[in-house]
Amino acid sequence: MKQTNTQIRKQITAIIAVFFAFGIVGVFMPTAALASPAKSGQSIGYVNRQQVFAGYPGIQDLMNRIQAMRAEAQKDYDANAKGLPPADKKAYSDKLAQQEAQREDELMKPVGDKIEAAIKAVAAEKGLTVILDAGAVVYGGTDITADVIGKVTR
Known part of the structure; x- marks a missing residue:
């Protein structure tokens, strides 16, 4: 099953979005921990x-x-x-x-x-x-x- 460049870019974008989301959560967690x-x-x-x-x-x-x-x-x-x-x-x-x-x-x-x-x-x-x-x-x-x-x- 061969993937096109567009499909690969979409997958990479999705993976980056997931890491970004977890990165954002990680940034805010210390603030919550200080509460x-x-x-x-x-x-x-x-x-x-x-x-x-x-x-x-x-x-x-x-x-x-x-x-x-x-x-x-x-x-x-x-x-x-x-x-x-x-x-x-x-x-x-x-x-x-x-x-x-x-x-x-x-x-x-x-x-x-x-x-x-x-x-x-x-x-x-x-x-x-x-x-x-x-x-x-x-x-x-x-x-x-x-x-x-x-x-x-x-």
Whole structure:
């Protein structure tokens, strides 16, 4: 079975590609090896942030305020964007959206800060060194959701 030059070149190219791929893997392996291995003393916990958020005291009132702000922004847009050219409508909409997002962030930041502080406090109390979001956990770990909810509702 005689091979043509084209077939030989394709085989050589494939072999070079394989060596190149393994060479690349070899270059990155030392970096992976330098990554901090899990310490045997580490313990992992997880928290369902959505559940904590839903259990936050006064969250429904806060969400109602945000919804009212959104409705007011929509009224503002409807009243002031009439007759504007499409580019100006978009610019006005973007401006309102940016202002709305900034106000929402201002309202929600204290909630997020308190939840984060509660997560850290519960983790420290339980001796947990790593906390994951519950959605990322497949198996194992300690669920601290109820403890975090208890801490933010006090």
